Amino acid sequence: MAFTALSTTFMFLKAAMNKKELLTTGQAGDGREKALLDHVVTTAAKGNPLSVLNVMDTYAKTSSWFMNIGDDKGPILDKALDKYNPRVVLELGTFCGYSAVMIASQLHNEGSKLLSFEMNPDNCNIARQIIEHAGLSSKVIVVEGKFNERLDEAKNFLEEMNSRHFDFVFIDHWKDRYTPDYLLLKENAMLGNGSGVCADNMGPIMGPADFKKYVKTHPEELETSEFKSSAEYLWWFPDSVTVSTFKLPTKL
Ligand code: MG
Numbered sequence: 001m002a003f004t005a006l007s008t009t010f011m012f013l014k015a016a017m018n019k020k021e022l023l024t025t026g027q028a029g030d031g032r033e034k035a036l037l038d039h040v041v042t043t044a045a046k047g048n049p050l051s052v053l054n055v056m057d058t059y060a061k062t063s064s065w066f067m068n069i070g071d072d073k074g075p076i077l078d079k080a081l082d083k084y085n086p087r088v089v090l091e092l093g094t095f096c097g098y099s100a101v102m103i104a105s106q107l108h109n110e111g112s113k114l115l116s117f118e119m120n121p122d123n124c125n126i127a128r129q130i131i132e133h134a135g136l137s138s139k140v141i142v143v144e145g146k147f148n149e150r151l152d153e154a155k156n157f158l159e160e161m162n163s164r165h166f167d168f169v170f171i172d173h174w175k176d177r178y179t180p181d182y183l184l185l186k187e188n189a190m191l192g193n194g195s196g197v198c199a200d201n202m203g204p205i206m207g208p209a210d211f212k213k214y215v216k217t218h219p220e221e222l223e224t225s226e227f228k229s230s231a232e233y234l235w236w237f238p239d240s241v242t243v244s245t246f247k248l249p250t251k252l
Contacts (some may be wrong), residue, residue, distance in 0.1 A: 008061050008233045026095070026120035032064035033096055037126045039063075040133055047135035049105035056098050056130075060233045068098035069172065069200055069241075070232030076241040077170065077198060081106040083243075084196035086167035087113075090154065092147050092181055093173030094118035097127030097140075099200075103170060104136040114140045115157045117147045117173070147173075147181050154190060165192035171211075172200040178211035186246075193248040197222060203231065203239035221247055 027033050039059050045051035053074070060066045069077055077099065087109040094100055094116040104114050118124045124144045131140050143153050158164065169185065171178055178199060185191050201207040202215075215224050222244035231237035 008065050009236075026118070026123055028064075030064075032066070033123060033126050035064065036066065036096055037129055040130050044133060046133055049101050049134040049136060052101050052130060052134040053098065056096075057233075065233055066098070067095060068232055069102070070098075072235075073200065073227075073229045073232065073239065073241050074099075074102055076227045076229065076243070077102060077200075078106065080196055080198045080243045081168065084168045085109065086196065087111065088158065088161045088163040088166050089114040089168045089170070090166040090185075090190075091116035091170045091172070092177070093171070094127045094142050095123055095172075097130040097134075097142070099170060099172060100127060100131055100140050100142070101134045101136060104131065104139040105134070107139055111161075112139065113157075113161060115143065115154065116140060117143050117145065117150065117153075119144070119146050119173075146177075148177070148184055151184065151188065155188075158190065165190050165195055167192070168196040168198070170198045170200070175201065175206070175208040175211075178208040179214055182211065182214070191246045193246070195246040197244040197246055199242045199244075201231075201239060202226065202242045203228070205238060206231075207239075215242060215244060221249075223247060 036059055040052055040055050044055040056068060057071045060068060081103060089103055091100060091103065091114060100114060100116050107114065118127060121144050124142050128142050131137055143150060199211065202212055215222050224242050224244040227241050229239055229241065231239040
């Protein structure tokens, strides 16, 4: 156990030391994302989302650290999905598809779907194959590109889904994009009264300082609960997930 924790920490530090690569390309630079795909496809039970998530968690703890929401913070996202029971969902930051699998496996409403944005084309391919392996391809569309540059994709999706807004948004991409992309959603009326906004990495050490401040200073717009936990696969690193309900201003 202690060795596993040490090894995960080492693999986290290795990724963190290559931060420039990670922040520029969205990959750690050592091929771990492709290795994860190979491992999932050969190890996880096909068509079984829980098996896929378990395999991804175990691999992250024993082989390579990954920036998945993981099994410590995952239950917070699970509970939020339970609460909002969404039909039309947006994710910012697919990475390798861990949270997309988690979200899509909880979409129980008829015709419900997740639209997920990922800037790295290799990650898109990896995520699509992992989602396919979990048997959830019909519920997830992975869009290659940055949300702010591909707003039309989000608008078209809403039109296809016959919805004016997203019922639930999961924000888990670059920290400097949390606030601007949230504001884009708001300005484009892509959030409705009662929509859920869940944000990862809102803990005290890393994370989007400006978005944390925004959430704190706009309680009338975002009714928020913070759930404290630890960063993915790192028990010693405090982190939080916030779950907010978006409120439209009441007309006077
Ligand atoms: Mg995250």
